[in-house]
Amino acid sequence: MTAFAIQPVALWSDALLFVLISVIVALTLWARRQGALREAWARVAKNGVAMAAATVLAVFVLIGLLDSLHYRARLEAPPGATARYAVEVNSALDALLSELRLRAETTYSAPLATHLFAREALENSTQREFPRLRYGGAHLGDNLSGHALDIAVRVSRGLAGGVVAWILLMLLARRMKVGAGAPCVPGTPLRGQAMAIRAVTITLLPILLLFGVAISLGGGYHVFGTDKVGQDVLYLSLKAIRTGLLIGTLTTLVMLPAALLLGILAGYVGGWVDDLIQYVYTTLSSIPGVLLIAAAVLMMQVVIDTHPDWFATSAERADARLLALCLILGMTSWTGVARLLRGETLKLRELEFVQAAQAFGVGSFAIMRRHILPNLMHIVLISLVMDFSGLVLAEAVLSYVGVGVDPTTISFGTMINTARMELAREPMVWWSLLAAFSFMFALVLAANLFADAVRDAFDPRSSA
């Protein structure tokens, strides 16, 4: 049998994420043919801030997707033996960042440091000293006087690399545009398009500069320092992006069918169905969310712990817990959207086109599907995009409380959780928190700005 260098591993969350992405792509293709939808999205595209936010989001999504291509590497084995694969599940991102991942120090070190943060007893010495890092600044050798200069050189090299990459990208984009046949449509579309492209290019420049600097510095130093067990914080932050994205998107995938079905049913059918659904969601939303989630997560944890045979690797176990968290968050957060949809359905139900359909004897479910649902999609879209940032933050809070993702899963919440103890240290270890904070801030800010633009574009009142 042939033995490949890797064995691809599809975690459940990966599969769901890719299903979600393909659904979004399909929806986009469908929306391109819908006049009203295309117009609304064209309004989003004309909004410079929205396009900048979308660019930032796209970078995060790209990182998350790379981190979702999992595999197990083949172990070294004598030729002829059956191929055996490592227990550890890695992702494409891990492979790209293998330098960062494998160059672990023993414990804390500050960003760009050459020495550990804590004194240790050195070998053949009675004194406790700050030992040299194994990797950070190792290329400098014993000559530490060049440290600052080396950093400056690497920063400028990174900046230069970023600029060059940006220019190359621009040239490539221009070539492709010309090759695609002059899209010089006269009038407003071009103006909007040109503005959107400018916003994207302007946003790409700082992103590429940051990437350049990070790559250039990361070759020799730990850019964001290392954590308690010596792992590179930059690596952790990049890994945490996938967790945040998964929580933000899969949760909505879980909650959306329930919210849509129950919200429309309650609004359209009315009567006891409405009473029942309202009763369920008022009850659900009057239980403190964190308590409910904590109880459910702990129960899930017990189930997972008592069935170790279900999971081949620890990655799969952590993944199961992540999915369970998404499920539970979804179950508790559908109420808000359902309430919104019910209200809007109540309004739509009285409109004359619904009555016209009733006059033809169109069935209730056909009316809900053909007449109610399409007219609710803007609300669904707006609330999904707005919920995303809330969910990313919720994950951080839950992991901080200790009921979030599996402790082995790298997430912003676990990073903050481990960093919180160190804030009390003197001298303080601040970099874990700062790194988690800045990444999360960028992600949530971009999502919020984008959501604002989407809401404005789909709000019929502002489209005048």
Add this chain to the structure above:
Amino acid sequence: MSILAVTDLTIQIGAARPVDGISFDIAPGECFALLGESGCGKSMTALGIMRLLPAAALVAGGAVAFEGDDLLALPESGMRDVRGGGIGMIFQEPATSLNPVLTVGRQIVEALELHAGLRGDAARARAGELLDQVGIPDPLRRLDEYPFQLSGGLRQRVMIAIALAGAPRLLIADEPTTALDVTIQAQVLDLLDDLRREQRMALLLITHDLGVVARMADRVGVMYAGQLVEVAPRRAFFAHPGHPYSVRLFAALPEAERRGGRLATIPGSVPAADVRHEGCRFVARCSEVMPVCRTVPPPWREVESDQPGQRVRCFLPGAAPVVAPTVGAGDTALAAASKPLLEVTDLQVHFPIRRGILQRVVGAVRAVDGVSLQLMPGRTLALVGESGCGKTTAGKAMLQLLRPTAGSVLLDGAELTTRSTAELRPLRAKMQMVFQDPFASLNPRLRIGDIIAEGMQALGTLGSGSDRAARVGILMEQVGLRADMVSRYPHEFSGGQRQRIAIARALAVNPQLLICDEPTSALDVSVQAQILNLLSDLQGELKLAYLFITHNIAVVDYLAHAVAVMYLGRVVERGSADEVLRHARHPYTQALLAAVPRVDGARSEVPKLAGDMPSPANPPAGCHFHPRCPLADEACRRSYPVETLFGATHAVRCIKA
């Protein structure tokens, strides 16, 4: 000396010019009416004068002088004194122009504090006087009520009282009665007229209703596509309109004399506001086009007649040629067939009122309370009444869109009320409905083709895709739309076109009965004429029966064979159109007919109705109409009158008839 002089006012929104060079002036105590169809820029003109334009719009040129002050040059603080103080304004929709969380008194006192400097008890006393002045009974009690406790007519009076608080010298009334019923409209118009005379207040009246203009105006300005095309004294305007557009507005009015004939329509539609005009703006829709019309904007020209002051923007010498009103052939539809298509007996729709924690039923809103009707195949029955009388509810109950509480509905001999939803489905093809609001009756997310095919799909009348597409194409041409528009969305169409689509959707299943619920009330006069023509053509071709639900008496007069007048859930008078409209016997019908403002300006001697329709949750004892009836006496308060027959078809529920 004019109180308001507008010179060459131009308003821009981006590249569009909704108002493009308007000049007129108003003398103290004069009523100047700006007449025009929707989108012609008349409301924008009013907002421009008040400097209340939306953020995107700006005054690009011209001058507005109020009592000699240039309003466009005033600082915002000075403008605030003019608004309310010098110029008062009332808006179209009384339901939304009052703040729902403040009492009426509070809102009037606010205006008094600002403009009259009154405080405390003095302000309250003055507010009471104002309410009294606008004819609100028991004014001091009303001061402490909230807007939701008042009817539409009373709310509009309160709005007028607020506008009067600053003792304005000019009142701008933007469609002040469009949202009101005719009897209430008559009350409000009388009030405005009296106030104008008593206080020598000038009135800028913005309206689309020729009847209101005839009733109120001293001078008329006709607006078209952002410009005035004709300015004339009222009498001259109604005697011989000068501009071809004005002539066509008159010809498009439905009237009894045009019954069976076609109404004149204006082909095409109003040009978009961002079109640059070379010559006359009306050129594309005018039948008397000369080459010069296309290249040079027509200058103002005085029309020579017995009355000075009539000016038009038209090259045509002399007065515009009269569009001969097609005198109709009278009733052309079939003589009464033997068997009625629709027979409604004692139909009742009651909505329960629930109170308390247990939602116990404590009463019922008797929206429809015993309606009996007969509609012959191929005929038109008009169901007439003011808003809230239950006519729409009755229409929906006949279609079983609302399940009636009691009574029977026979369609072609088949009882509908006892059938289940599934059993009704095969009968749905026989009866369809056209709704009032063409903007709400089409699903904005569906293509026109899908909308029209919906009925066929639901009832399974046509199978394969190509058959269906062909049928949709035929239907679209039948209602005057191009068949290649099938893949467009509703928002790409104008109101009139949307109503055509709604009619095509209903026709798709070959119904015998079409219930039309105010199908033209959201449309302009010229578009209304197109739709009415279409409906009467379709009746001729397809032998459709119409149940025409409306409050517009002129439309009834033009279209209906039989008329039923509803008041508070019951039919008070029914008969042939001639019987009910020419020889009305019920005092309510008489008052309703008298309240319609007539284009010839004639006033009827029948006393106007006072007060509002009572609530259907708590109808008056005896005859429902007695609190407003001039003839009512003790007997009327005792029991509801039985139906009295006058001739074979004319039935009246009144003991005085």
